[in-house]
Amino acid sequence: xxxxxxxxxxxSSPWEPAGKRAQQRELKxxxxxxxxxxxxxxxxxxxxxxxxxxxxxxxxxxxVYYYVESKDQxxxxxxxxxxxxxxxGIDEVRAAGGSAIDQLEACMRIYSSVVTQDFGxxxxxxxxxxxxxxxxxxxxxxxxxxxxxxxxxxxEGVAEGSxxxxxxxxxxxxxxxxxxxxxxxxxxxxxxxxxxxxxxGIQLLLNGVLHRPAPTARRKSVARKPG
Amino acid sequence: xxxxxxxxxxxSSPWEPAGKRAQQRELKxxxxxxxxxxxxxxxxxxxxxxxxxxxxxxxxxxxVYYYVESKDQxxxxxxxxxxxxxxxGIDEVRAAGGSAIDQLEACMRIYSSVVTQDFGxxxxxxxxxxxxxxxxxxxxxxxxxxxxxxxxxxxEGVAEGSxxxxxxxxxxxxxxxxxxxxxxxxxxxxxxxxxxxxxxGIQLLLNGVLHRPAPTARRKSVARKPG
Numbered sequence: 001x002x003x004x005x006x007x008x009x010x011x012s013s014p015w016e017p018a019g020k021r022a023q024q025r026e027l028k029x030x031x032x033x034x035x036x037x038x039x040x041x042x043x044x045x046x047x048x049x050x051x052x053x054x055x056x057x058x059x060x061x062x063x064v065y066y067y068v069e070s071k072d073q074x075x076x077x078x079x080x081x082x083x084x085x086x087x088x089g090i091d092e093v094r095a096a097g098g099s100a101i102d103q104l105e106a107c108m109r110i111y112s113s114v115v116t117q118d119f120g121x122x123x124x125x126x127x128x129x130x131x132x133x134x135x136x137x138x139x140x141x142x143x144x145x146x147x148x149x150x151x152x153x154x155x156e157g158v159a160e161g162s163x164x165x166x167x168x169x170x171x172x173x174x175x176x177x178x179x180x181x182x183x184x185x186x187x188x189x190x191x192x193x194x195x196x197x198x199x200x201g202i203q204l205l206l207n208g209v210l211h212r213p214a215p216t217a218r219r220k221s222v223a224r225k226p227g
Numbered sequence: 228x229x230x231x232x233x234x235x236x237x238x239s240s241p242w243e244p245a246g247k248r249a250q251q252r253e254l255k256x257x258x259x260x261x262x263x264x265x266x267x268x269x270x271x272x273x274x275x276x277x278x279x280x281x282x283x284x285x286x287x288x289x290x291v292y293y294y295v296e297s298k299d300q301x302x303x304x305x306x307x308x309x310x311x312x313x314x315x316g317i318d319e320v321r322a323a324g325g326s327a328i329d330q331l332e333a334c335m336r337i338y339s340s341v342v343t344q345d346f347g348x349x350x351x352x353x354x355x356x357x358x359x360x361x362x363x364x365x366x367x368x369x370x371x372x373x374x375x376x377x378x379x380x381x382x383e384g385v386a387e388g389s390x391x392x393x394x395x396x397x398x399x400x401x402x403x404x405x406x407x408x409x410x411x412x413x414x415x416x417x418x419x420x421x422x423x424x425x426x427x428g429i430q431l432l433l434n435g436v437l438h439r440p441a442p443t444a445r446r447k448s449v450a451r452k453p454g
Binding site for chain 2: 046047125126129132133154161162165173180197201
């Protein structure tokens with residue numbers, strides 16, 4: 001006698017349940033976006049066609065069109081996914097609380113991590129330039145939200161005394177610039193892993209490039225009397 | 228009797244001398260490139276047409292075509308002018324010599340200054356993405372030259388003891404990233420002048436964002452005995 005599990009299986013419809021179908025569709029749609037992001041990052045947005053995307057996935061162009069409307073829409077979604085990911089990470093850090101400097105460092109890590117991923121690289125390498133104005137505006141709004149969080153964290157860091165007095169707007173731009181640039185030069189087959197890049201990059205931004213004989217402010221120094 | 232100057236003027240050809248004509252052509256060609264760069268930076272490369280460029284200059288599209296071949300060629304030249312300007316500035320600093328840290332700071336100032344100008348902004352806001360592969364390669368070669376100079380200067384700074392030990396490649400990327408980003412967010416009608424931005428930005432990169440009670444390494448500290 002067949003086991004109950006087999007009976008259940010044999011009497012079920014040859015079509016997947018609606019929930020699973022939606023999940024499958026989402027999975028495939030995501031694969032289309034990811035393949036597109038990789039191609040945009042490798043070849044540039046203009047040099048990439050929907051045919052290229054279909055070819056990379058071993059499917060036909062109509063199959064790609066089943067999941068996405070246009071190259072513009074793909075780019076919009078790739079960039080949105082990355083910015084949403086960044087914002088969600090920052091929100092989580094903010095909710096967990098702690099000192100401003102620790103939160104800032106955690107947010108810098110999130111930023112650095114996202115720009116070394118396919119979708120995040122798209123934000124930096126392609127950006128919103130190819131998109132029509134209303135879509136550009138939407139992406140700029142998301143970016144402004146992230147920038148605002150960095151400014152607030154920097155202002156809080158100055159207030160708590162962990163950061164040197166500065167113009168938070170200016171400092172946020174410099175940090176975001178250096179971290180964003182990682183998405184331009186990072187190569188998955190390069191010498192450094194994303195974590196090593198984040199470690200070294202964040203250290204450089206926090207401490208600066210100048211040599212200082214004294215230990216950094218983040219490390220406790222052991223005072224010694226001369227002699 | 229007319230003065231010799233007037234006689235000379237009245238007997239000269241109504242056509243400008245060849246040298247002056249070439250100079251005039253160069254001047255007008257440059258005006259076309261500059262107007263194009265401004266429009267690319269304001270609206271994006273794709274949203275800008277040759278008609279828009281002609282309109283901005285109050286001339287016809289055929290007039291624009293007399294000076295340039297295509298939008299691609301305009302972008303290539305805009306980016307090349309900026310990169311050549313940067314390279315020439317760096318060469319001058321290198322030729323003048325001095326400590327590595329002073330040379331690095333001077334080169335950072337040049338970089339920051341170029342990316343707040345129309346052509347330099349184009350390098351950062353538009354980049355080479357819209358261009359065909361051979362042109363992309365040419366621009367990347369120019370960029371790699373500038374990057375190489377920054378790496379060498381940083382390595383020299385570490386060797387002379389003015390910079391903290393670091394991976395010069397990584398540090399050059401972080402500095403160039405933060406400075407490049409200025410070209411993205413700088414607004415000619417904003418709060419800060421390009422000089423103020425360079426001052427504050429370079430200070431942040433040299434000293435880092437962390438608060439340090441001790442004076443910076445670039446300023447001579449007066450040692451005091453306790454008590």
